[in-house]
Amino acid sequence: MDRLRDNLHRVRDRIERACQRSGRNPTDVRLVAVTKTVSIDTAAELLDLGVTDLAESRPQELWNKAEALPHASWHLIGHLQRNKIERTLPLVHMLHSVDSLRLLDALEADCARRQCRLPILLEINAGREPNKHGFAPEDLALALDHVQRLHWVEPLGLMTMAALEEDPLLCRPTFALARELRDRMRQILPQAGELSMGMSNDFEIAIEEGATLIRLGSILFEGVSALRH
Numbered sequence: 001m002d003r004l005r006d007n008l009h010r011v012r013d014r015i016e017r018a019c020q021r022s023g024r025n026p027t028d029v030r031l032v033a034v035t036k037t038v039s040i041d042t043a044a045e046l047l048d049l050g051v052t053d054l055a056e057s058r059p060q061e062l063w064n065k066a067e068a069l070p071h072a073s074w075h076l077i078g079h080l081q082r083n084k085i086e087r088t089l090p091l092v093h094m095l096h097s098v099d100s101l102r103l104l105d106a107l108e109a110d111c112a113r114r115q116c117r118l119p120i121l122l123e124i125n126a127g128r129e130p131n132k133h134g135f136a137p138e139d140l141a142l143a144l145d146h147v148q149r150l151h152w153v154e155p156l157g158l159m160t161m162a163a164l165e166e167d168p169l170l171c172r173p174t175f176a177l178a179r180e181l182r183d184r185m186r187q188i189l190p191q192a193g194e195l196s197m198g199m200s201n202d203f204e205i206a207i208e209e210g211a212t213l214i215r216l217g218s219i220l221f222e223g224v225s226a227l228r229h
């Protein structure tokens, strides 16, 4: 727990300095801790340390952890297959990874049945990587057109993943493009102010480019022994 607390301190410090450099308010950048490599116990320690936003990339793992830790705000940040919607949505605070019109329609149908709104982000493949999920930048207009016709699905912004680079500065153009697309989205949907981008190796650049949600995993758990399995 001491090691986890130290890691968290150091990360918070780096978030604060990235905010200072870019003239941003640290309260506008939310830390989302990605718990996919750690046990439920370690995720529980994060909650004790005041981190309330936790994320998983696989629905099954989210079910396990969210059922054990229902007081956290759970984010799903990985691909959601339509046959897992029904079990996943009641557990989710925000779905970051909406990557197709078909998924949007299936989400809308499930939310309508439960009469529950669902905060979502549209995932954009801003780096144009062939093996990544997400809408191509030129397809965003189509997705926005579609999402405006939905009632229960609540689009709050965009999510993107930069390519894994040796030098995180190389991620800057991807993040800048995502921000530009988010700004365009917000002209149509004023509530769509969120921008989920930045991971352990590139979160400071993401903050400088306007991230409002950063998704951190490995950097929080360096030297923390309680790995999953």
Ligand SMILES: *Cc1c(COP(=O)(O)O)cnc(C)c1O
Residues within 6 Å of the ligand: 034, 036, 057, 077, 078, 161, 198, 199, 200, 201, 215, 216, 217, 218, 219
């Ligand atoms: C695993 C994961 C993260 C966290 O990555 P780290 O490099 O461990 O910080 C962020 N976003 C997504 C979508 C992930 O799958």
